[in-house]
Amino acid sequence: MHIHKYEKIWLIFGTATLLVFLSVVGVSAFYLGNQPPSCMATVDPEKVDTLAPFNKPGLNKVEGKEWDYELVFVASAFNYTPGEVEVPLGAKVKVIATTKDVIHGFSVAGTNINMMLTPGYISEYLTTFDKTGEFLILCNEYCGAGHHMMTSKIKVVE
Amino acid sequence: MKTVSEKIKVDRLDGKLGMAHFYVAFIALAIGGLAGLLQTLVRSGKLVLPAGIGYYQILTVHGVVLGLVLTTFFIMGFQLVAVSRTAGTFTSKQRMAGWIGFWTMTIGTFMAAVMILLNEASVLYTFYAPLQAHALFYLGLTFVIVGSWIDGAVIISAYAAWRKRNPGKPSPLLTFMSLVNTLMWIIATIGVAATVLLQLLPWSLGLVDRVDVAISRTLFWYFGHPLVYFWLLPAYMAWYVVIPKIIGGKIFSDSLARLTFILFLLFSIPVGFHHQLMEPGIDPAWKFFQVILTFMVIIPSLMTAFSLFATFETYGRSKGATGLFGWMKKLPWGDARFVVPFIGMLSFIPAGAGxxxxxxxxxxxxxxxxxxxxxxxxxxxxxxxxxxxxxxxxWLIPHLTGRTFTKAMNKLAIIQGVFWAIGMTFMSGAMHAAGLLGAPRRSSFSEYGGAAQAAEWIPYQVAQGVGGTILFVGIILILYIFINLAFFAPKGEEEFPIGEAADESEKAPMVLENWKLWIGIAVLLILFAYTIPFVDMIQNAPIGSKGYKLW
Amino acid sequence: MAQPGLQRKTKIKVEDSSSLKGTLASVFLLGFFLIVTWVGVFYLFVERF
Structure with a gap:
């Protein structure tokens, strides 16, 4: 099988580019801790309201952990609890969320907080809220007739 | 030499089988296109659907009818006639099987469509559990898949018969490519068949109470990514084999084209996790492993880009073009059979980047x-x-119906392509931009409680409405042309263009036809990419979900 | 097998470096487009929390 010289150049360049992309995201994920949300913990979706931490939705200060706060959300058709929350600027926060019924999305517009809430599983994301402002939370996975009405809000305040 | 291959016609009876598939495909285009128009208008905030029709109901129509019905019918129809044309007319048994496949798919489509119209299945074409549609919806989609397998069996048997008649020879390129796409489709659809038959169907019939959502999603996306390559490969067939002939050039390299398709067979399946990157329950190391495999499947597309440019440049230079890009001017810009797919090729550049x-x-x-x-x-x-x-x-519709593609239709077809390009630039461009700002997909119009961020998205949604309207004009034009070519165009002969390799002396290596080897590697890659995370998912499974009907 | 192989080599020598330079330029433009868009979104990822 003959491969033209220029095609070899192109394929080497293209493959090298892809390797660079992979290395950048790989190093960022595995060494700098920027993994996509991949929590392995499970929960009984029908008992969410009675189980910690979901029995106390909202922003909770925690001690002795790598992060300062836990921001707990419970999703169900078609709302999030809490419906609005304030977070202090610069807080290192673990966002913890789950769903009581069907699959929902949990997307904070304009940020990297964007995860699926699968029934039976807990979703987590660790981040530092380093910009002030109002951020819209919305459901970005179809969940039924009221899908587009599902919303909440995070206010990052000084 | 050329004239011999130009005169080969698809057998009339095989052509009828192909046309049956195309009728369904274009009816699907009409229905799905209308649904798409309505969606963009609703989402611009300017239209409220009448008579209690739900946004998510028409969204389900749009996805199922275009993503599953139009594509599967067109592709199977195209591959059947391509194999009949290049590997020889079907036997009557094969043709009969083709008809059984067609009717199985059509009955399945009808069942699913009725359930969607009755609002019993507004679950979108991805039908994620635990939203629970009517059992007949799942059964209908199963029929579509099973019918496509029967069509696929015809392609496999025609290929095998050709190889038996021509020992030691590489199969005709279009037949080879159709076979690869069929094999990939069969391996991939096992995933969706498994979730439907083992999980969703018994659950929707009430035989079991609960469904494991993560496993269902994983099986779906095992199918969901090769699905998009199943759509793409027939387009690549046309780009590699048909377009060179239409412009008057040659296929850049027969062997490299085959190698590209083999790479797609190997790498387009074990990559489903890249649709589940934001999901809990999957170890991030396995996600990253499938990301690496996903990047492998980019390479055959890089090869395709080179081959196509090379075909165009070689042709242009043979016509005396000079300079770095002078060959661009020599391409047949007045021929819709070239121009319309060429717009498609261009769009694949930003598509690939995304x-x-x-x-x-x-x-x-x-x-x-x-x-x-x-x-x-x-x-x-x-x-x-x-x-x-x-x-x-x-060219294919008039070829099969014994008609011609007239100059007037050619002109209209180019206008159609231009409408599509403009409409899609507006719609897709605005979608990309709004998406980066956080606007969600698959959502009806919403102001999200008056949020400032959501207000920023509305101008983009209006632009999507404008683009969607222009695209709908494009759909009306293509339907008009299709009806003309099927029923009204003047009788005559239209060529089925099949390109010849630039270097006829270079015989494709026979190892590329060693299916035990390639299917074996494909299966090993799938087992390697999926076994551990999948077993993990079963062992650590939470309690399953009951069904919900929230629409 | 040897005969066609020889023919091929001589034929390709003529075309090899002269006639596909537009193709090379085109695919590299495509490559740079891929890089620019990717880096753009990566920047958004780094910039956001």
Missing amino acids: GIINASNQMNQVVHNTIWVTGHFHLTVATAVILTFFGISY
């Missing part, structure tokens, strides 16, 4: 389930692929 971004592991957080993704696949399947299918129809 695809690489989507697959880049944690970078997916920026775009996951935003309308950026909708913008992305409206460039891939709804521009690159569908414009190529339109380009194919312009």
Whole structure:
């Protein structure tokens, strides 16, 4: 099988580019801790309201952990609890969320907080809220007739 | 020499089988296109659907009818006639099987369509559990898949018969490519068949109470990514084999084209996790492993880009073109059979760029389930692929119906392509931009409680409405041309263009036809990419979910 | 097998470096486009929390 010289150049360049992309995201994920949300913990979706931490939705200060706060959300058709929350600027926060019924999305517009809430599983994301402002939370996975009405809000305040 | 191959016609009876598939495909285009128009208008905030029709109901229509019905019928029809043309007329048994496949798919489509229209199945074409549709919806989609397997069996048997008649010879290129796409489709659809038959169908019938959602999603996406390559490969067939002939050039390299398709067979399946990057329950190391495999499947597309440019440049230079890009001017810009797929090829450049971004592991957080993704696949399947299918129809429909593609229709077809390009630039461009700002996909119009961020998205949604309207004009035009070519165009002969390799002396290596080897490697890669995370998912499974009907 | 192989080599020598330079330029433009868009979204990812 003959491969033209220029095609070899192109394929080497293209493959090298892809390797660079992979290395950048790989190093960022595995060494700098920027993994996509991949929590392995499970929960009984029908008992969410009675189980910690979901029995106390909202922003909770925690001690002795790598992060300062836990921001707990419970999703169900078609709302999030809490419906609005304030977070202090610069807080290192673990966002913890789950769903009581069907699959929902949990997307904070304009940020990297964007995860699926699968029934039976807990979703987590660790981040530092380093910009002030109002951020819209919305459901970005179809969940039924009221899908587009599902919303909440995070206010990052000084 | 050329004239011999130009005169070969698809057998009349095989042509009828192909046409049956195309009728369904274009009816689907009409229905799905209308649904698409309504969606963009609703989402611009300017239209409220009448008579209690739900946004998500028409969204389900749009996805099922275009993503599953139009594509599967067109592709199977095209591959059947391509094999009949290049590997020889079907036997009457094969043709009968083709008809059984067609009717199985059609009955399945009808069942699913009725359930959607009765609002019993507004679950979108991805039908994620635990939203629970009517059992007949799942059964209908099963029929569509099973019917496509029967069509696929015809292609496999025609290929095997050709190889038996021609020992030691590489199969005709289009037959080879159709076979690869069929094999990939069969391996991939096992996943969706498994979730439907083992999980969703018994659950929707009430035989079991609960369904494991993570496993169902994983089986779906095991199918969901090769699905998009199943759409793309027939377009690549036309780009590699048909387009060179239409412009008057040669296939850049027969062997490299085959190698490209083998790479797709190997790498387009074990990559489903890149649709599940934002999901709990999957170890991030396994996600990253499938991201690496996803990047492998970019390489055959890089090879394709080179081959196509090389075909164009070689042809242009043979016509005396000079300078770095002088060959561009020599291409047949007045021939819709070339121009329309060419617009598709161009759209695949931003489409591919977006695809690489989507697959880049944690970078997916920026775009996951935003309308950026909708913008992305409206460039891939709804521009690159569908414009190529339109380009194919312009010679294939008259070839099969014994009519001609007239100058007037050619002109209209080019206008159609231009409408599509303009409409899609507005719609997909606005979708990409709004997506980066966080606007979600698959959502009806909403002001999100008056949020300032959501207000920023509305101008982009209006632009999508404008684009969607222009695209709908494009759909009316293509339907008009299709009806003309099927029933009214003047009788005559239209060529089925099949390109010849630039270097006829270079015989394709026979190892490329060693299916035990390639299917073996494909299966090993799948087992390697999926076994451990899948077993993990079963062992650590939470309690399953009951069904919900929330629409 | 040897005969066609020889023919091929001589034929390709003529075309090899002269006639596909537009193709090379085109695919590199495509490559740079891929890089620019990717880096753009990566920047958004780094910039956001």
